[in-house]
Amino acid sequence: MPTTLLGDLNPQQQKAAQETEGPVLILAGAGSGKTRVLTYRVAYLIAEKQVSPEAILMVTFTNKAAGEMKERIKNLLSSCQLSAVSSQLPFAGTFHSFCALLLRREGKYIGIPPNFSIYDEQDQLDAVKEVMRVLDISTKNFHPRAILSTISQAKNELVSATEYPQYARGYFQETVAQVYLGYQKLLKTGLSTSSRNFFPADTKISALLVTPPKASTGGGAPTTGTSRCLKQTFRT
Structure with a gap:
C-alpha cells in the first residue's frame, strides 16, 4: 500500500x-x-x-x-x-445481522431450519405467557417479565433449559425451570397461530460454533464448528 x-x-x-x-x-x-x-x-x-x-x-x-x-x-x-x-x-454488518446470517446458512448443524423467524421482546413475553397458561402457572403469583428476564440471564450465561434445573434454588427458580423447558419447545414448534419456527432475538450462536468437528466432504481434515461456519458463510 x-x-x-x-x-x-x-x-x-x-x-x-x-x-x-x-x-x-x-x-x-x-x-x-x-x-x-x-x-x-x-x-x-x-x-x-x-x-x-x-x-x-x-x-x-x-x-x-x-x-x-x-x-x-x-x-x-x-x-x-x-x-x-x-x-x-469483507462482510460488514451488525452483530444481529451476522448472527442471523450464520444461523440461516449453518443452523442445520444444530437443528435450526433456514426459514425461522426471530422473536422480538413482545413475542418472547407472549410465548412465556402461553407456556405459563399451558402449565397452569398463575401470572399473578409469577410475573411473566420476571420469568423471561431470568430465562434471558440463563441464556446469556449459556445455561440451557435442560441444565437450568440443577441450578434452581427456591420455588421461583424451580418455576422458571419448568417454563424455560416449555418455552424452548414452543420456539421450535411455533405458536398455535403459526407453523413456522421461531427463535428469540437473544438466541446464541455458541452451540453452532462449538458443534463437534465434522469430516469435510472433500475428504480433508475435519473442521471445527467455528472455522467451518465462518469459511462457508463468507464464501459467496
Whole structure:
C-alpha cells in the first residue's frame, strides 16, 4: 500500500492500522478516528498482507455504520489500483445481522431450519405467557417479565433449559425451570397461530460454533464448528 495512503493517518493511527499480530484494542474519544483506523487497517490487510476479504469479518452496531465502513474500504482499495479486490469486500454488518446470517446458512448443524423467524421482546413475553397458561402457572403469583428476564440471564450465561434445573434454588427458580423447558419447545414448534419456527432475538450462536468437528466432504481434515461456519458463510 502506498505510504501516501497511510500518510493520511497520524503516527499512532498508522501503528494501529499496521499491527497484524494478535488482538488490537483501540481506545480513543468520540470523533477521534477509531472507525477511520479500522477501515484503513482492513484495507492494509487486504492490499499489503494479501489477506483474503472473505477471511475478514467486520461487525458494528448499526447498518449505517457497516455500510459506511464498506464504502470507505472500497474507496481505499480503488485508490490502490485494486479495483478487482474492491469488488469483493469483507462482510460488514451488525452483530444481529451476522448472527442471523450464520444461523440461516449453518443452523442445520444444530437443528435450526433456514426459514425461522426471530422473536422480538413482545413475542418472547407472549410465548412465556402461553407456556405459563399451558402449565397452569398463575401470572399473578409469577410475573411473566420476571420469568423471561431470568430465562434471558440463563441464556446469556449459556445455561440451557435442560441444565437450568440443577441450578434452581427456591420455588421461583424451580418455576422458571419448568417454563424455560416449555418455552424452548414452543420456539421450535411455533405458536398455535403459526407453523413456522421461531427463535428469540437473544438466541446464541455458541452451540453452532462449538458443534463437534465434522469430516469435510472433500475428504480433508475435519473442521471445527467455528472455522467451518465462518469459511462457508463468507464464501459467496
